[in-house]
Amino acid sequence: MLSRPRVLERSFLPVAFLGAGSMAQALIQGLIQGGLASPAHIRVNNKSDRHRLESVARAHGVQAHADKRSALAGARTVIVATKPKDVAECLAQARVALEWLDRSGPDARTKVLRVTHPLFISVAAGVSTRALEDLLPEGTPVVRAMPNTSSSVGESATAVAAGRFATAGHMAFAGRMFGAVGMVTELDERMMDVITGLSGSGPAYVYLMLEAMTEAGARLGLDREVAYRLALQTVRGAALTAQATGEDPAELRRRVTSPGGTTMAGLAALEEAGFKQGLIEAVRRAAERAAELGK
Numbered sequence: 001m002l003s004r005p006r007v008l009e010r011s012f013l014p015v016a017f018l019g020a021g022s023m024a025q026a027l028i029q030g031l032i033q034g035g036l037a038s039p040a041h042i043r044v045n046n047k048s049d050r051h052r053l054e055s056v057a058r059a060h061g062v063q064a065h066a067d068k069r070s071a072l073a074g075a076r077t078v079i080v081a082t083k084p085k086d087v088a089e090c091l092a093q094a095r096v097a098l099e100w101l102d103r104s105g106p107d108a109r110t111k112v113l114r115v116t117h118p119l120f121i122s123v124a125a126g127v128s129t130r131a132l133e134d135l136l137p138e139g140t141p142v143v144r145a146m147p148n149t150s151s152s153v154g155e156s157a158t159a160v161a162a163g164r165f166a167t168a169g170h171m172a173f174a175g176r177m178f179g180a181v182g183m184v185t186e187l188d189e190r191m192m193d194v195i196t197g198l199s200g201s202g203p204a205y206v207y208l209m210l211e212a213m214t215e216a217g218a219r220l221g222l223d224r225e226v227a228y229r230l231a232l233q234t235v236r237g238a239a240l241t242a243q244a245t246g247e248d249p250a251e252l253r254r255r256v257t258s259p260g261g262t263t264m265a266g267l268a269a270l271e272e273a274g275f276k277q278g279l280i281e282a283v284r285r286a287a288e289r290a291a292e293l294g295k
Contacts, residue, residue, distance in 0.1 A: 015078075143160055151182060
């Protein structure tokens with residue numbers, strides 16, 4: 001596990017985002033709020049939604065680029081943040097743009113030489129590093145990452161895996177970059193689909209639990225806002241307790257469950273409803289879907 005950085009190396013700036021969806025915006029917000037990159041060092045390009053592109057640029061003060069050629073000119077790092085189904089088209093266009101920039105030399109407007117092979121970091125679920133490399137110029141360093149949307153508040157759980165041409169320096173940079181927006185760990189790429197199902201999709205599972213707890217409180221007479229605040233703090237407190245103690249969650253659960261008490265009654269209801277098995281199945285199905293998306 002890598003520690004959080006204070007600054008990003010200038011040799012990896014500017015950063016160009018291909019895609020302006022929720023994950024891209026979460027990472028942009030995390031990088032800026034963490035002081036890792038200024039808006040002037042961040043560029044965003046989107047496939048077709050010009051309104052979203054302009055909205056992201058206004059919200060974060062970053063540079064909006066309608067075409068990939070201008071977005072990639074001089075870029076040292078490229079974040080592929082498109083939907084998995086759009087990756088092939090996106091990188092085909094990026095490759096054409098990079099090859100044009102290679103032939104043209106310094107950008108006529110900025111006079112900045114493009115690095116021969118900028119680092120490509122993909123956050124597209126299910127797309128392997130080999131598939132990404134095959135779509136890019138030979139020798140392009142690629143890192144596959146799976147963060148989650150908690151990046152926007154600096155609390156993502158991210159896994160990274162190296163492609164064939166990614167060096168230790170590239171991986172160290174990727175670790176520091178994602179470390180700016182949460183916890184990051186380097187894993188064998190064979191585990192990335194599992195990571196997608198567990199922590200990539202994980203925030204949605206927690207939000208569903210919060211929905212259910214809030215709804216239960218409201219149905220039993222609590223003001224909905226009060227119920228939500230109590231549920232939110234309960235989840236936060238439990239997570240912080242588990243983190244602070246480092247104890248097995250099963251032991252923590254046993255410790256707060258008195259025989260014949262209220263917590264035992266609640267847990268029995270969850271068991272009857274298949275709560276634990278349902279979560280296990282959710283992770284499994286999400287991991288399977290990630291693998292399908294990569295085919």
